Amino acid sequence: MGSLFSSSGDDLASRLGTSPWVLYSVAGFTFYAVLCSSLRFRRLRTMRKRLNYPDRESLSRMTNEDAQKIVYYLSIYEFPVLYDFSLRYAIFKTYAIDNIGNLLYRVSDLARPTEASKRYDDTQVLFASYVNFPPGSEALAKSVARTNFLHQPYRQCGKISNGDMLYVLFESMHEPVRWMRLYEWREMADMEVAAIATLWKYIGEMMDIDYRAELGKDQWKDGIEFMDDVAAWAAEYENRHLGPSPDIAKLGQVLVELMLSAYPSFSRAPGYKILMVLMGERMRHAFGFPEPGVVESVIAYSLLLTRKLFIRYLCLPRIVPATFISEPDPVTGRIKHYHFLKDPWYAPATFWARWGPEALFRRACGLKVAGDGGEAMLPDGFLFEDIGPRNEMGKGVEETARLAKAAQSKVSASACPFALPKKG
Incomplete structure (x- = not known):
């Protein structure tokens, strides 16, 4: 033969x-x-069949628990790199909103180069917690409660508005969908779009965001309709509030320098130009950044297209998940962080993390690895009371616990949030 x-x-x-x-x-x-x-496409087909969401009509019965399962697999198997990057972009974009950016520059550690690294990673681990921990879990309730605790003084005095909160929620669910459509090996299916919107609607309810006050309604047939309505509202919100100011420009400069400093020095100049391309015209204008040239634009989009085609046709599906944070330690309750930006906040100093291939590359480029900085970096992991400015670390334990119970009581983890009451 x-x-x-x-x-x-x-x-x-x-x-x-x-x-x-x-x-x-x-x-x-x-x-x-x-x-x-x-x-x-095998994982998508399996997930759709297992959870039984074959078409648009079925999405109205999606539960908060199912939504989290879908978003979780997206973030650790299907699109881990660009899902993470799109959330970073979403957070960065919210800083271009006048009220948000000006307030952060005045009161937040993000505006201080020496403290920005911790505050940036704090935001990342909170967002990772929203996806990693299932609805109804203590860890998810604590992550939302810590967010509410840190925002509480500013919401009570009106410095953070309900509209500001809704806009941050919108960017967090919209940008991953947009980035996958433009730059990933496939765009998200309707089931996945609905899941992202469903999960973030659930998080928003735990954060006391009043949808009716901004959108004029609080019922939708499914997550896609919810996202479409918030998108229409967000477009008008951006027209009113996305604009340049001296404080926003200074904040943007600090954050861009922080992001670039996390990569080897030889990559920072081209990385800055590519970042300017991906930022888009409106964000560049709001932050006062320069316009990129034609050559930089061609290179950036060519690299993204090459990556898209390479993954689509030449890469087998990921079988090892991209883990961003761990489960809480059963004894200490601490959660480890595996994907720090610049400084190894909450990253365990294992042999592999310090001497594996990636660590050796980082050392050769003069970058930090897990364990650098000693105990100050909390290498045993974080508790949620560690999240926030240094002067808030360890504070608000009782208040955070109270807010966690309150957040859990606001909405059922197993509920179908878009199931409309029956008439008659």
Whole structure:
């Protein structure tokens, strides 16, 4: 059989006027590409079948628990890199809103280069907690409660408005959908879009965001309709509030410098130009950043297109999850952080984290690895009372616990938030 196959291949190669090895290589490459392309959609098909959301009509019965499961698999298996980056972008974009950016520059550690690294990672671990921990869990309630505790003084005095909170929620659910549509190997399916909107609506309710006050309604047929309504509202909100100011420009400069300083020095200049391209015209104007040139734009979009095609046709699906934070330690309750930006906040100093391939590369580039900074970086992980400015670390334990119970009581974890009451 082998000799027959070899003989047939040699004959075909001879007729085509090429080497048999070229023919075999092309056939092997084609088979591998078809295999990758076929397996790439397997996880989506399995998830859709297992949770039974085959069409748009079925999305109205999606529960908060199912929504979290779907978003979780998106973030650790399907799109871990760009999902994470799109959330970073979403958070950064909210800083261009006049009320949010000006307030952060005046009162937040984000505006201080020496403290910005911790505050940035604090925001990241809170957002990771919203996705990682299922509705109804103590860890999710505590993560939302800590957010509410840190925002509480500013909401009570009117410095953070209900509209500001809704806009941050909108960007957090909208940007991942937009980034996957533009830059990932596939766009999100309706089930996944609905899941993101459903999960963030649940988080928003735990944060006491009043949807009716901004949107004029509090009932929708599914997550997609909810996202569409918030998107229409957000467009008007941006027209009124997304604009330049000296404080926002200074805040943007600090944060861009922080992000670039987390990468090797040789990559910072081209990284800055690519960042300017991806930021978009409105954000560049709001932060006062320069316009990129045509060459930078072509390079940035070409790299993204190449990555998209490479993953789509030449990469087998991820089988090892991209873990951003751990489960709470059963004894101490501490949660470890595996994806710090610049300083290794809450990152465990394991042998692999300090001497593995990525760590060796970071060392060679003069960047920090887990364990650098000692106990000040809390390498055993964080408790939620560690999240926030240094002067708030360890404070508000009782208040955070009270807010956690209040947040859990606001909405049922297993509820179908878009199931409309029956008439009659």
